[in-house]
Amino acid sequence: MARSVAERHLAALLSAVERVNTDIDLISWVEEVDLFGSFPEGADEVGDVDVAVRLTRRLPDKAWVRASSERAKAAGFKGGFVEMITWGEVEVWRMLRNVSRYLDLQPKDDIVSEGWPLTPVYRRNGDPPQ
Numbered sequence: 001m002a003r004s005v006a007e008r009h010l011a012a013l014l015s016a017v018e019r020v021n022t023d024i025d026l027i028s029w030v031e032e033v034d035l036f037g038s039f040p041e042g043a044d045e046v047g048d049v050d051v052a053v054r055l056t057r058r059l060p061d062k063a064w065v066r067a068s069s070e071r072a073k074a075a076g077f078k079g080g081f082v083e084m085i086t087w088g089e090v091e092v093w094r095m096l097r098n099v100s101r102y103l104d105l106q107p108k109d110d111i112v113s114e115g116w117p118l119t120p121v122y123r124r125n126g127d128p129p130q
Contacts, residue, residue, distance in 0.1 A: 001102060006039055006049050009100040010121070013051065016099045017122055020092055027067045027088035030096070031056040033122035036111055037104075040119035052108040052118060053096065055089050064088055 017030045030053060037050030057064045065085045072087035083090055097105055111118065 001046060001048075003039075003044050003046065006046050006102065009102045010035075010039075010049055010051075013049075013096065013099050013103055013105075014122060016096055020095060021124060026092060027058050027064055027071065028055045028092045029058055029124055030054075030092065030122070031124045032108060032120065034108060034111075034118035034120050036116040036118050040117075048102050048104045051103055051105045052111040052116075053093075053105050054108040055092055056124075057088065 014033070017033060020026055020028075020030050032052075032054040034052040035050065036052055038046050039049045059067055068086060068088040069084050071091065072084040075087070075091070077084060077087060093105070097103070108118075
């Protein structure tokens with residue numbers, strides 16, 4: 001896809017990040033968004049936009065797990081135990097991944113552990129990306 005199209009998909013993702021972080025009902029924040037792969041390297045054409053995302057919890061651990069389970073039940077989730085107690089992250093990942101099939105979203109810690117160079121594009125704390 002052309003770089004200009006990829007930029008539109010990225011802009012849509014950043015809008016979704018703002019929606020997540022202003023939704024008082026959600027229990028996870030999008031803390032950081034970074035790019036890796038061919039897009040930040042300036043490629044004119046890309047297959048997708050590789051994005052590393054770090055989520056954080058809005059509540060202390062035990063309260064967050066309890067709230068996750070409650071939100072999963074309220075959503076009608078009938079899956080496994082792990083998904084239920086991590087629903088607060090699952091629902092945010094789903095919201096972000098539903099923005100575009102041309103965005104490849106991955107947990108930031110996984111990308112960092114692989115040594116990929118990252119280009120910051122969003123920080124929740126308001127600090128401008130480096």
